[in-house]
Amino acid sequence: MKKTFCIVFALTNLSHAEPEAAIQEPAKPEIIEVANTEKLKTLLDKEITVSGSPNATSNISKTGHFFYNFDHSEMIVFCFSAGAATFPEDKKPASLVGKKILVTGKLTKYKEKLQIAIRKPEQIYIIDAAAPPAESTKPAETKPAESDSGKAPGAAVK
Secondary structure (H helix, E strand, O other): OHHHHHHHHHHHHHHOOOOOOOOOOOOOOOEEEOOOHHHHHOOOOOEEEEEEOEOOOOEEOOOOOEEEEEOOOOEEEEEOHHHHOOOOHHHOHHHHOOOEEEEEEEEEEEOOEEEEEEOOHHHEEEEEOOOOOOOOOOOOOOOOOOOOOOOOOOOOOO
């Protein structure tokens, strides 16, 4: 009887126990456009995520550093050559020109210019590829088909 009482008591206490705290997902970071200079200036020395499309001046320097530049922005994304050596081809500057990307890192100033210095390729997320070049609207040139006689169909035969 004592064993039954203990088991019933234990089960009753379990059913009235406080539910475990719900696991909360981490808050999604705010994404700031690279052209929003005023907002970026308020976030110096903070870990942020920016979005933009690197332009054609993005490059790899002679010393191996990566520079990702953006139109209408005072901000750059920079990667030292030591980290750049680990980047796959699809995350190198020339491969990202015109593609919409997200970059996460600490926003700082260097020579009065806003920058995020990245070290790992995981700090860049490619949102979408650039749109493929537009197809030419010019109709394709066609040659008239030749008949067995070697002349275009409908040509006068002498």
